[in-house]
Amino acid sequence: MQKRNLGGLEVSAIGLGCMGLSFGYGSGVSTADGIELIRAAFDKGVTFFDTAECYGPFTNEALLGEAVQPFRDQVVLATKFGFEEGDSTRAPDSRPERIRAVADAALKRLRTDRIDLFYQHRVDPNVPIEEVAGAVKDLIAAGKVKHFGLSEAGADTIRRAHAVQPVAALQSEYSLWWREPEKEVLPTLEELDIGFVPFSPLGKGFLTGAIDETTTFDPKDFRNVVPRFSSEARKANQALVDRLGGIAAEKDTTRAQIAIAWLLARKPWIAPIPGTTKLSRLDENLGAAQIELTPIDLERIETALAAIEVQGARYPSHLQARVGR
Numbered sequence: 001m002q003k004r005n006l007g008g009l010e011v012s013a014i015g016l017g018c019m020g021l022s023f024g025y026g027s028g029v030s031t032a033d034g035i036e037l038i039r040a041a042f043d044k045g046v047t048f049f050d051t052a053e054c055y056g057p058f059t060n061e062a063l064l065g066e067a068v069q070p071f072r073d074q075v076v077l078a079t080k081f082g083f084e085e086g087d088s089t090r091a092p093d094s095r096p097e098r099i100r101a102v103a104d105a106a107l108k109r110l111r112t113d114r115i116d117l118f119y120q121h122r123v124d125p126n127v128p129i130e131e132v133a134g135a136v137k138d139l140i141a142a143g144k145v146k147h148f149g150l151s152e153a154g155a156d157t158i159r160r161a162h163a164v165q166p167v168a169a170l171q172s173e174y175s176l177w178w179r180e181p182e183k184e185v186l187p188t189l190e191e192l193d194i195g196f197v198p199f200s201p202l203g204k205g206f207l208t209g210a211i212d213e214t215t216t217f218d219p220k221d222f223r224n225v226v227p228r229f230s231s232e233a234r235k236a237n238q239a240l241v242d243r244l245g246g247i248a249a250e251k252d253t254t255r256a257q258i259a260i261a262w263l264l265a266r267k268p269w270i271a272p273i274p275g276t277t278k279l280s281r282l283d284e285n286l287g288a289a290q291i292e293l294t295p296i297d298l299e300r301i302e303t304a305l306a307a308i309e310v311q312g313a314r315y316p317s318h319l320q321a322r323v324g325r
Helices: 031-043 059-067 068-076 096-109 127-140 153-165 185-192 233-252 254-268 279-290 297-308
Strands: 003-006 009-012 049-051 076-081 115-120 145-151 169-171 195-199
Touching: 003 153, 003 195, 031 059, 031 127, 031 279, 049 145, 049 195, 059 068, 096 115, 096 127, 096 145, 115 127, 115 169, 115 233, 115 279, 127 145, 127 153, 153 169, 153 185, 169 185, 185 195, 233 254, 233 297, 254 297
Parallel strands: 049 076, 076 115, 115 145, 145 169, 169 195
Antiparallel strands: 003 009
């Protein structure tokens, strides 16, 4: 697996988003199965693992901490703060005292003495970003954190935070069916030498082709409340998946691999973190690192998808209000 640089932090070109092992897409997997998948990812070259206190809450950090114990010093662990009591259904909370408490608790759950990348999960409108950056700067000085990150922040917030404590990486949604970051965020990151970590690089599973208008989700699956995953939107968006399938067939690969390879080709400082609960999908996702898309390939993808307008908002309104601040 090739490596990439995120604002001074070296990571594998493709990381592993661990959320779905415990949270978000249903009941998750057993601890044994989660450990097996994380260790399989490491064996295949993944050195970048992403979690958060609110995934569970708390159980995902504990799972990851147990899984990476045999090779902790060979991997980068990223986790996040930013919600009341670590509960993503509650209000943002990035008060400095809360950030310090989250860091101490995460260190214990991750069974480590430092957090390699500590993200603010969502911008808190009640706490100036300068105070947030200052709190993380203090944690870095204390040796508890190595690098500072933001998630779903807007360009102005990124600049203000970076002026207090250099931001190593921004994590936000970015994929063939959500390209909003290209307008303001990506140019800002390039200017400031900040890395970018796309989550949901496979469109929350839709770009794999495994989901259609008839698919039903687990009652605990958050896609049940996402407008883009209504049956009507899925039916309308099938054209994108079909077009992607044609491109993949011509390259003798899969839709998922084309989607991830496309992200890798965008910029050398982009490291996507696809998640999965299945070893077969892990192999498929990581195989994208071996696919080289030529400028002609990329132009054909742009042309093929340009006429397709994706239907449905990516978040319900109450969650959309939390992003891009």
